[in-house]
Amino acid sequence: MSSRWLTVLLLSVLATCTIMDVSGQNRRKAERLFSDAKDALQLADEPKAIDLLNKSLQVDSTFADAWGLLGDVNVDGGNNETAISNYQKAYFYNPGKTILLLLIAQNELRTGRYADARSDADKFLAATLSNSANRLGTIPHQSEVIQARLINQQAETAIAIMAHPLPVVLHNIDSEINTPADEYINTITADETTLIFTRKSYKSRLARPLEELFIAHKDSTGWKVKPLRFDSSEEVNTGALCISPDGNTVFYTLCGSYTGYGSCDLYVSQRRNNEWSKPINLGPTINTPGWETQPSISADGNTIYFVSTRPGGIGKADIWMSKRDKNDNWGVPVNLGEPVNTAEDEMSPFIHPDGKTLYFASKGHPGMGGSDLFLSRLNADGKWQEPVNLGYPINTYADEISLLVNPAGDKGYISSTQKGGYGGFDIYYFTLPPELRPSPVTYVRGIVTDDETNMPLAANVELINLENAQTEIKETSSQDNGSFLVCLKPGKDYGLNVSKPGYLFYSQHFALSEIKEAGNPFILNIKLQKIKTGSTTILNNIFFDIDSYALLDKSKAELERLVNFLKSNPSIRIKISGHTDNHGDDKLNQVLSENRAKAVVNYLINAGISAGRLSYAGYGATCPIDTNLTDEGRAKNRRTEFKIE
Numbered sequence: 001m002s003s004r005w006l007t008v009l010l011l012s013v014l015a016t017c018t019i020m021d022v023s024g025q026n027r028r029k030a031e032r033l034f035s036d037a038k039d040a041l042q043l044a045d046e047p048k049a050i051d052l053l054n055k056s057l058q059v060d061s062t063f064a065d066a067w068g069l070l071g072d073v074n075v076d077g078g079n080n081e082t083a084i085s086n087y088q089k090a091y092f093y094n095p096g097k098t099i100l101l102l103l104i105a106q107n108e109l110r111t112g113r114y115a116d117a118r119s120d121a122d123k124f125l126a127a128t129l130s131n132s133a134n135r136l137g138t139i140p141h142q143s144e145v146i147q148a149r150l151i152n153q154q155a156e157t158a159i160a161i162m163a164h165p166l167p168v169v170l171h172n173i174d175s176e177i178n179t180p181a182d183e184y185i186n187t188i189t190a191d192e193t194t195l196i197f198t199r200k201s202y203k204s205r206l207a208r209p210l211e212e213l214f215i216a217h218k219d220s221t222g223w224k225v226k227p228l229r230f231d232s233s234e235e236v237n238t239g240a241l242c243i244s245p246d247g248n249t250v251f252y253t254l255c256g257s258y259t260g261y262g263s264c265d266l267y268v269s270q271r272r273n274n275e276w277s278k279p280i281n282l283g284p285t286i287n288t289p290g291w292e293t294q295p296s297i298s299a300d301g302n303t304i305y306f307v308s309t310r311p312g313g314i315g316k317a318d319i320w321m322s323k324r325d326k327n328d329n330w331g332v333p334v335n336l337g338e339p340v341n342t343a344e345d346e347m348s349p350f351i352h353p354d355g356k357t358l359y360f361a362s363k364g365h366p367g368m369g370g371s372d373l374f375l376s377r378l379n380a381d382g383k384w385q386e387p388v389n390l391g392y393p394i395n396t397y398a399d400e401i402s403l404l405v406n407p408a409g410d411k412g413y414i415s416s417t418q419k420g421g422y423g424g425f426d427i428y429y430f431t432l433p434p435e436l437r438p439s440p441v442t443y444v445r446g447i448v449t450d451d452e453t454n455m456p457l458a459a460n461v462e463l464i465n466l467e468n469a470q471t472e473i474k475e476t477s478s479q480d481n482g483s484f485l486v487c488l489k490p491g492k493d494y495g496l497n498v499s500k501p502g503y504l505f506y507s508q509h510f511a512l513s514e515i516k517e518a519g520n521p522f523i524l525n526i527k528l529q530k531i532k533t534g535s536t537t538i539l540n541n542i543f544f545d546i547d548s549y550a551l552l553d554k555s556k557a558e559l560e561r562l563v564n565f566l567k568s569n570p571s572i573r574i575k576i577s578g579h580t581d582n583h584g585d586d587k588l589n590q591v592l593s594e595n596r597a598k599a600v601v602n603y604l605i606n607a608g609i610s611a612g613r614l615s616y617a618g619y620g621a622t623c624p625i626d627t628n629l630t631d632e633g634r635a636k637n638r639r640t641e642f643k644i645e
Helices: 003-042 046-059 064-076 080-093 099-110 114-129 142-162 553-568 586-606 631-637
Strands: 182-188 194-201 210-219 222-227 237-243 249-255 264-272 292-297 303-308 318-323 346-351 357-362 372-377 403-405 411-416 426-431 442-450 460-465 470-476 483-488 493-499 506-511 522-528 536-538 574-579 614-618 639-644
Touching (some): 003 064, 064 099, 099 114, 099 142, 114 142, 182 237, 194 237, 249 292, 303 346, 318 346, 346 403, 442 493, 470 483, 493 553, 506 536, 553 586, 586 614, 586 639
Parallel strands (some): 442 522, 574 614
Antiparallel strands (some): 194 210, 210 222, 237 249, 292 303, 346 357, 403 411, 442 483, 460 470, 460 493, 536 639, 574 639
8 A cells, every 4th residue: 555545544544533532522511511401400490401401402413312301391381393393303313212203293283283293193103013112222101102192093183173164263352351461261241241360470481470360341442450359368379260140259269278178179259349258168068178170150059060189080180060959058069970071181161051051171082182172061861961072263282271151152252372362372252153052041130229219239139930930040139239130041931039128029020931042131120119108019920811810820939929028027918909901891801900909819818818918909901001002011011019008
């Protein structure tokens, strides 16, 4: 060999050795920086850890472990797209570590890249089946195989759901409510004019988020927002609440209270003098040493749905239900069971005012990844139907956590991170597709005042099913402004009774048995009269057949109310008067009205009221209170009244 070629060979060997030496030095330096980054993570100093990992990769861009750890950090920070890129580079430089394929697939599912997620999950499973996959020299854990198969199933489900999108457009509710922080909707009143939500903001990436409750009232100019405060000196976490249809009672979660039975318990507060009362724990029947949260109250206020980790459930967090008895005590909670609850988490139950349509979030039912929203309907036999995924774009690759639906059943409210918002989670509303709607419900909203002073009254309000004389809703009008609100289900005839000691009671009738749609709400201004001579009230729920004076069965609730009123006020005497419209013969109308008044008096006597306290008269069509030219006017004129004598 010539000396020239020998020189070239020696130089080549020296260069290779130099490169290898430099490469080794770089790897050792990268490993030191990598070790320092892990120490920083142990101290929860994420920014420092990211800086050190980036420096490590600047020294040695082929360092797979550094790429992998950077991916983990970005997952923790919610930067899933960046994490995918990190994991892909880690796998490129270390293809033997096939667990990275599973991590890539997980994050592709979280970002809605369903086809990619399915492909990478399949690659991981194929490598496992061929025994070529290993994790640091070991065969992949069975749980990892299960995860990969679940990713594959979720991706298939999501692709199928997105193939049939719903005609849904989400509308941002208002800039007064939504901000660059996260806003989560908690509850909305039946008339959709009062909304309560949680606002979560961050002072820094590592600091604990600040969660605050706000209440928003809607008027003709838009939403007005203010903090929601409870009468409590405790500095505890408050959230996950629901409000009664009338807006006067709130059920919510307190965590860490000295009055609690566990980590988080359910409490109740009442609105008094435009403030909320001191929280009252719902007691050990509802609350346990576990975790109780996310209540949803039925329209009648007698059934509460909530999430709990108490013993006896099916999964991690289940939906439970408790009923309130006649003594206002909550019964032992019952697990909703399958098919609603699964081995995973079920969250955010919302029972619609129809009483039979439940919306909730779940991580256990087939969906699009994360938690999706579902609905289940209650059968006539008391069993819940198989949950239905609400579909795309209501559900997305992100976590959908709650849905509220208005009484009419045509509008939904949701918190979402969709693009175009004010930042983070915003509250949106949308038109609910017909197939996802509950049974429609309307409502009656009233204000109770003193007839003479016009001052608001805290009165007892009862909604009665006239078919069986059963009271379906009992509540009290607000002492602040006399307001109340109760929901009405089409297909029933209702009697409304408003009463207060010292006053004549008020009754109203809602004939909805032939109506299937929700219709417009009923707005009432109720002026209660003090009990005194000359005061008169109409008994709107006394019924007779045409040209008959035989009392119909559905008059029973009103008649019993009158009996109880007379027994509670034993010193008063009353006169029952009967009235007709102007159709027919005047003399026959006179006799008919008198016989109807007499029928009421006879009922009262048979119920134990002294005949000496009662009198009656018939006035035919001589005392109309409305026109006789319309069906509605004539119906008002056909009435039974009583007067204090």
